[in-house]
Amino acid sequence: MSEKLILALPSKGRLMEQCATALARAGLSVAKSGSARGYRGEIGELPDVEVNFVSSSEIAHFLHQGTAHLGITGEDLVRETIPDCEARVGFLKRCGFGQADVVVAVPICWIDVGGMADLEEAAQIYRRVHGRPIRVATKYMNLTRRFFAQRGVAGYRIVPSLGATEGAPAADLAEVIVDITTTGATLRANGLKVLSDGVILKSQANLIASKLAPWSDGAQRAKAALLARLASWEWAPSAPPQSKR
Amino acid sequence: MIAESAQRFQALEAQAQRLMATFTRAGYEHVAPSIIQPATMFLDVVGESLRARTYVFTDPDGDELCLRPDLTVPTCRLHLARHPEGAVPARYCYNGSAFRYQQGGDTSAHPREFRQAGIESFAAADRERADAEVVALIVEAVRDAGIGSFQLRFGDLGLFRALLGALSLPERWRRRLQHQFWRPEAFRAELNRLTSAEALRAPAAMAEVIDRLDPHEPAAALSEVEAYLERANLTPLGTRTLPEITERLLAAAADARETPLSAATANAIESYVAVKAPARAAVRELNQLLRGHRIDLSGPLRAFQRRLDDLDDAGVITDDAEFSAEFGRNLEYYTGFVFEILVPELGPKSPLAGGGRYDSLLAEVGAPAAVPAVGSCIHTERLLAVLQGTAA
Helix, strand or coil, X not given: CCCCXXXXXXXXXXXXXXXXXXXXXXXXXXXXXXXXXXXXXXXXXXXXXXXXXXXXXXXXXXXXXXXXXXXXXXXXXXXXXXXXXXXXXXXXXXXXXXXXXXXXXXXXXXXXXXXXXXXXXHHHHHHHHHCCCEEEEECCHHHHHHHHHHCCCCCEEEEECCCCHHHCCCCCCCCEEXXXXXXXXXXXXXXXXXXXXXXXXXXXXXXXXXXXXXXXXXXXXXXXXXXXHCCCCEECCCCCCCCCC | CCCCCHHHHHHHHHHHHHHHHHHHHCCCEECCCCCEEEHHHHHXXXXXXXXXXXXXXXXXXXXXXXXXXXXXXXXXXXXXXXXXXXXXXXXXXXXEEXXXXXXXXXXXXXXXXXXXXXXXXXXXXXXXXXXXXXXXXXXXXXXXXXXXXXXXXXXXXXXXXXXXXXXXCCHHHHHHHHHHCCCHHHHHHHHHXXXXXXXXXXXXXXXXXXXXXXXXXXXXXXXXXXXXXXXXXXXXXXXXXXXXXXXXXXXXXXXXHCCCCCHHHHHHHHHHHHCEEEHHHHXXXXXXXXXHCCCCCHHXXXXXXXXXXXXXXXXXXXXXXXXXXXXXXXXXXXXXXXXXXXXXXXXXXXXXXXXXXXXCHHHHHCCCCCCCEXXXXXXXXXXXXXXXXXXX
């Protein structure tokens, strides 16, 4: 493996645009190398950095496997995808974009359910009445299981949902959903409300370091150079400002 | 673990043969349920937390299947396939692999693929006798295998249920406390709520509806809630029904009017949960404790005593067995007596064997009504490690 630092950046969508803008504001020009359709890139100001453009969820896998040193992607995806993630990655900086809350939402007409404790009781009654556990539609299976276990909610089943999760209750595919929301408008438009203690994670895009990547001296130096350029970005709470490496 | 040596494999097989010989000699039929199980039914029963540790996959027909995470549910299914009515006395034993994802990776202390050797006893009319029989046979098997000294630990969720039944409190409070029992924090919070008039008053968000509901008029409450939803322009959504919503609101309305639990009653419940003593001393302790609170639990305590006597008759020495009222909290499908066998080599967190009574599982798996059931299994890799002196 080369001495270069591999930085994984989102390859499409809003997150890609926001990433490019934020890096440009920090004086870094990211350019695709080779053909315009290629998935490799470079940063003019940082010759020791090699950019890999991949999908946001793939970035989490890259960090997990150590095939990228650094990556910018949503905290939600990283916490969902990487088991025991604190041991495998470090959250370095918050990017200030890509904000989204991962929340537990139920139909607004459930006037008896305001919080997670109510949900647990409603789930018990549901099982008795319907002969099956209450269903939770989500693409965040691991975050959901962890959060529900912490809050003592046990009697439920996850229904994996790959898109349009907010429509699951109306389509009778699930009773409850766990999904991301920014303003809650989409949830409300679908007749859903967020539980009072149902915010699982306040997520945003983060600059994240893989602890499993091969950290050569060159990669360490490139990381320090990149962080120096991103000095105005807020440190992630789990990563106190670091002294020079 | 990447692989095991043929030697180790042979040792486990030889050990399993001895265990199964002990079980079959006692009249348990050797069965071998399928390793691949239908995921949906299996996971509905064991819950989402075990699902996270179950290897689930989809076959080309689109059916969701799993590698069995234990052998108890498969044995229940096997029994029901033979006897759909369920309540037919039967005793089974098995030795086979079970599979669970291990958070810390696949290690020899916590392998993702492990063998369970166990027994299950269904539809035995005398529950205490059946409990004692299962413990005695597991103890015999462990002793035959070469374990000289071990500790027995008992718990009894049925005693807790009986305690709640003997106290004067609304049935819905009993159900809640029983349901929360296995989560100490939620349990304590619920107990605190029930003793506080203020906390029992309806949460502000629901007050507007709840104030209109009369706990003694459920039918009127249903139309009251329906009218409220209409006025608030809330359209029904999904499969959860209006009666379910009303049931919870009625419970809140009833709570708001209820006299809080007396400090003495809450105290009795907390003292019970704290009991931890050698089994026979625990019975005396409980008798004394309950007499102080004027609670009559003599029937269930006699049953507990009888189980101990049966164990003694079967040659299991119960003098050093510990009773802990809390034990059984983290094992959700158990409904009554629970036990485990501990050895110093493995420590208190990795029992050599464990089991208990699960009277509602067969009904959940498809029996038309509840069927008494008790069972236990031995962790065969742990047993071998202790016998070979390689336990961590």
